[in-house]
Amino acid sequence: MSRTSRLTANRLTLAYEDRTIVDQLDLEIPDGRVTVIIGPNACGKSTLLRALGRLLRPQGGAVLLDGTELARIPSRQIARAIGLLPQTPVPPEGITVADLVSRGRHPHQKWWQQWTEADEKAIGEAMERTGTAELADRPVDELSGGQRQRAWIAMALAQDTEILLLDEPTTYLDIAHQVEVLDLVRQLNRERGRTVVAVLHDLNQAARYADHLIAMKAGRIVAQGPPADIVTADLVHEVFGLASVVVPDPVTGDPLVVPSRPWQPPSEPGTATPRATERDAAPAGQA
Incomplete structure (x- = not known):
C-alpha cells in the first residue's frame, strides 16, 4: 500500500478450537475505500471480518487500529471507530426497529447526557436511507428477512463510524434491495469518506462496487487489488x-x-x- 492504513493485520492466525482457519495473514485495509472480500464457503472471509471487528480473539498475531492492538483498546473507543454488521445478528426479544437502530448511538453517549440532537439526526437519517422509517414501531422479530436485514444495516449506519464492516449485507434481500444497499455503501464512501470492508458472495457485485478486492481461498489471500487488475x-x-x-x-x-x-x-x-x-x-x- 502507498499510504498508512488505519486497520491492519500482522501475522494473524485465527482458529476455532483446534482448527486453524487463517494462518499468519498480513493485511492492510485501504483507508477511505470500499474493500470487498470474496472466496468460496469456509475459506475464512467471515472469520477474518470478525477478527477485524474484535469479535474473535486471534490465536496468534494481531489486528491493529492506528497501530495499537485491538485487544489493548477500550471497547467503547473501538465502537466509536469500527461499526460491524455480523452475518446472523440476533435481536433482543420484542425490540422494535426504532429501539434497535437507536442502540447504534450507545458508543457516542455519556452517562450525564444520554440523548442529543446528533443522536436523533443520525437515527432518522439511517432509517430514511435504509427505508425502515415506516417500520419504526414494528417488532424486529416480526419482520421479513429483508426488512430485518435493513433494520440491522440502519443500526450500523446510526453508529456513524469511520470504518464499517459488513458481513454479507445483501443476505435475504431481493435484487432491487441488494443494489440499493450496495449503492448506499458506495454513497457513504464517496460522500463521507467512510472506509468499508464487506464480505460478498456475488463476484460480479463485488467487482462492480469494490475499489479494492481481496480474493481468499483456504485461509490465505490469493490475490488483491483493483477488480480490473485481478479478476x-x-x-x-x-x-x-x-x-x-x-x-x-x-x-x-x-x-x-x-x-x-x-x-x-x-x-x-x-x-x-x-x-x-x-x-x-x-x-x-x-x-
Whole structure:
C-alpha cells in the first residue's frame, strides 16, 4: 500500500478450537475505500471480518487500529471507530426497529447526557436511507428477512463510524434491495469518506462496487487489488473452481464473470449434437 492504513493485520492466525482457519495473514485495509472480500464457503472471509471487528480473539498475531492492538483498546473507543454488521445478528426479544437502530448511538453517549440532537439526526437519517422509517414501531422479530436485514444495516449506519464492516449485507434481500444497499455503501464512501470492508458472495457485485478486492481461498489471500487488475478467468478458476469467461460489464466496464455453458441434455438419437464453439472448448483463462 502507498499510504498508512488505519486497520491492519500482522501475522494473524485465527482458529476455532483446534482448527486453524487463517494462518499468519498480513493485511492492510485501504483507508477511505470500499474493500470487498470474496472466496468460496469456509475459506475464512467471515472469520477474518470478525477478527477485524474484535469479535474473535486471534490465536496468534494481531489486528491493529492506528497501530495499537485491538485487544489493548477500550471497547467503547473501538465502537466509536469500527461499526460491524455480523452475518446472523440476533435481536433482543420484542425490540422494535426504532429501539434497535437507536442502540447504534450507545458508543457516542455519556452517562450525564444520554440523548442529543446528533443522536436523533443520525437515527432518522439511517432509517430514511435504509427505508425502515415506516417500520419504526414494528417488532424486529416480526419482520421479513429483508426488512430485518435493513433494520440491522440502519443500526450500523446510526453508529456513524469511520470504518464499517459488513458481513454479507445483501443476505435475504431481493435484487432491487441488494443494489440499493450496495449503492448506499458506495454513497457513504464517496460522500463521507467512510472506509468499508464487506464480505460478498456475488463476484460480479463485488467487482462492480469494490475499489479494492481481496480474493481468499483456504485461509490465505490469493490475490488483491483493483477488480480490473485481478479478476480474470484464471483467478475465478483458482479460487472457485469455475470455468468462466471474463468480459467488460456493458454498463460500468468493470469485469463481468460469465460462467461456462449450462448443462444440456444429451441429443436424442438421430439429431445433430450442437457443435462446441472454440470459446466453449477453451480451458479457463484462455477464452
